[in-house]
Amino acid sequence: MAKESSKKKVNHEELKRRKDHFTFFICLLIAALAWLLIKLSDDYTVSYPLKVLYAHVPADQILETPEDSVVTVGFKTDGYNLLDLMMTGRLKTMKVDLSHVKKEPLGNDNYRISTLNLKENVAAQLDVNEGVLNFSSSYLFIQFKTLEKKEVPVALELQLQFKSQFGLYTSKISPAMVQIYGTKEMLDSIQSIKTVPIVMNNLDSDQKVEVSLVNPYPEKIRIEPEKIKVDLDVEKYTEFSIKVPVDVSQISPAIKTFPTEITVYYNMFLKDYKDLTPDQFKVVPDIKNLKLKDVKFLNLRLEDKPADAHNARLDPVSVEFIILN
Amino acid sequence: MLNVGITGNIGSGKSWICRIFEAMGIPVFYGDQEAKALYYDSEIKQQVIAVFGSDVYDKDGNLDRKKMASIVFSDPKALFQINSIIHPALNKRYEEWMLQHQDKDYVLHESAIIFEHGLEKTMDFVINVSAPKLLRLKRVMDRDGLTEEEVKSRMKNQWTDEVKNEMANFVLINDGDDAVIDQVRLINKQLIEKNKLQ
Numbered sequence: 001m002a003k004e005s006s007k008k009k010v011n012h013e014e015l016k017r018r019k020d021h022f023t024f025f026i027c028l029l030i031a032a033l034a035w036l037l038i039k040l041s042d043d044y045t046v047s048y049p050l051k052v053l054y055a056h057v058p059a060d061q062i063l064e065t066p067e068d069s070v071v072t073v074g075f076k077t078d079g080y081n082l083l084d085l086m087m088t089g090r091l092k093t094m095k096v097d098l099s100h101v102k103k104e105p106l107g108n109d110n111y112r113i114s115t116l117n118l119k120e121n122v123a124a125q126l127d128v129n130e131g132v133l134n135f136s137s138s139y140l141f142i143q144f145k146t147l148e149k150k151e152v153p154v155a156l157e158l159q160l161q162f163k164s165q166f167g168l169y170t171s172k173i174s175p176a177m178v179q180i181y182g183t184k185e186m187l188d189s190i191q192s193i194k195t196v197p198i199v200m201n202n203l204d205s206d207q208k209v210e211v212s213l214v215n216p217y218p219e220k221i222r223i224e225p226e227k228i229k230v231d232l233d234v235e236k237y238t239e240f241s242i243k244v245p246v247d248v249s250q251i252s253p254a255i256k257t258f259p260t261e262i263t264v265y266y267n268m269f270l271k272d273y274k275d276l277t278p279d280q281f282k283v284v285p286d287i288k289n290l291k292l293k294d295v296k297f298l299n300l301r302l303e304d305k306p307a308d309a310h311n312a313r314l315d316p317v318s319v320e321f322i323i324l325n
Numbered sequence: 326m327l328n329v330g331i332t333g334n335i336g337s338g339k340s341w342i343c344r345i346f347e348a349m350g351i352p353v354f355y356g357d358q359e360a361k362a363l364y365y366d367s368e369i370k371q372q373v374i375a376v377f378g379s380d381v382y383d384k385d386g387n388l389d390r391k392k393m394a395s396i397v398f399s400d401p402k403a404l405f406q407i408n409s410i411i412h413p414a415l416n417k418r419y420e421e422w423m424l425q426h427q428d429k430d431y432v433l434h435e436s437a438i439i440f441e442h443g444l445e446k447t448m449d450f451v452i453n454v455s456a457p458k459l460l461r462l463k464r465v466m467d468r469d470g471l472t473e474e475e476v477k478s479r480m481k482n483q484w485t486d487e488v489k490n491e492m493a494n495f496v497l498i499n500d501g502d503d504a505v506i507d508q509v510r511l512i513n514k515q516l517i518e519k520n521k522l523q
Contacts, residue, residue, distance in 0.1 A: 256348045258341060258344065258345055258348075258505070258506065259341065260344075296504040296506065296507060297504065320345075320504055320505060320506045321506070322345065322348055322349065322506055324348070
């Protein structure tokens with residue numbers, strides 16, 4: 001009985017000690033929070049190096065200024081704003097819009113930009129008063145290099161899959177030609193600009209898409225515009241077949257093929273449908289670099305077909321022959 | 326001059342092979358086509374009507390092939406009767422035709438039913454054009470626009486390639502892979518030599 005009473009007394013003391021610790025830590029936390037709020041309310045004078053990012057460089061020019069140009073910005077602000085600036089990453093870069101900022105020419109494509117002209121934008125970026133903002137240097141110096149210009153066609157990169165019996169009838173690119181800017185050597189090596197691949201599946205209707213162009217040398221050339229519009233006209237087609245004689249009239253010595261006529265299978269869009277006749281097709285044996293006496297079969301080639309007949313294939317693709325005496 | 330038969334099952338490509346022989350200067354008698362034409366010979370037509378009735382020809386005078394086939398394939402006696410009318414006339418035509426080609430080393434007589442009708446006994450040699458059954462099936466379906474069942478039904482009435490190859494003097498493989506012109510050349514050369522030995 002005495003032992004049990006002693007045990008209860010110990011538990012009671014343990015609970016009381018824990019309660020005291022908890023109260024102490026709560027008080028400590030409130031005090032720390034109060035201290036933090038007081039400190040955040042204080043004003044601080046700080047300076048940070050910001051990387052300068054130039055935007056809207058004229059299309060026919062390239063900036064020669066090193067990419068890593070940095071300017072140190074000093075300003076005064078309260079702790080709340082400073083914490084916000086650090087957490088949102090706004091203390092890392094400074095954007096300079098070259099299409100709006102005043103540039104003072106220094107000759108030979110060199111310019112300087114007064115940091116005074118940047119104050120308004122930077123103050124807005126940092127959410128501080130212009131009056132408390134200062135830059136480590138009075139000017140930013142930049143140098144442009146004027147580029148050559150060339151107009152090149154756009155090459156459409158398509159990876160399309162269609163529903164059964166549907167196909168691409170036409171594609172329209174707008175604009176079909178784009179301007180590229182760069183050094184003469186660079187421009188001479190580029191004959192066309194590709195689009196990023198347009199990947200679409202199960203197509204059975206017309207499509208309109210805006211697609212980016214692929215810059216083969218992003219550091220050295222500039223493309224204007226950077227995106228184009230593409231209209232894809234998707235139409236239904238049907239497969240047809242026609243018997244066409246193998247034309248051996250141009251082959252010497254004269255030969256006779258077996259069979260003498262073959263089947264040409266082709267697709268035709270329904271909107272183009274018309275009856276085609278064998279004389280609109282020309283199938284010839286491919287005898288280039290061949291000695292007739294050394295071969296048993298001649299591969300066939302579709303030399304001519306109407307423009308409306310698409311994806312033509314031959315059956316058979318080769319024929320036997322005899323040389324006529 | 327040798328009298329050479331060339332046969333092969335439906336879709337084997339025997340007509341195509343005959344065109345190659347023709348291109349090499351060998352005369353070919355197309356027995357099956359000639360037999361079909363005989364039904365329109367006035368003398369033969371009268372005999373056919375006398376035996377099978379006038380309704381085997383339509384009002385335009387064209388032979389109703391389906392009706393004729395249904396009669397002769399269901400009644401062995403009818404088959405014997407029609408063969409008795411057509412075969413003598415066909416043989417006569419063939420003999421007349423052969424006379425025109427006496428200067429040749431050999432002539433070819435193309436028919437799908439040489440062995441089935443025992444015509445090989447009247448010939449010096451027989452060439453069988455052989456092709457795999459599946460390939461023949463596809464060829465006829467593509468060529469005649471028939472269903473698989475319809476083609477198989479026609480094939481059922483013919484002897485197998487194995488039997489015909491066994492009975493033939495020459496076998497020409499037309500399986501789409503082997504070059505047939507070389508085989509034709511070889512057979513042509515052997516037939517010319519055999520004619521010289523006669």
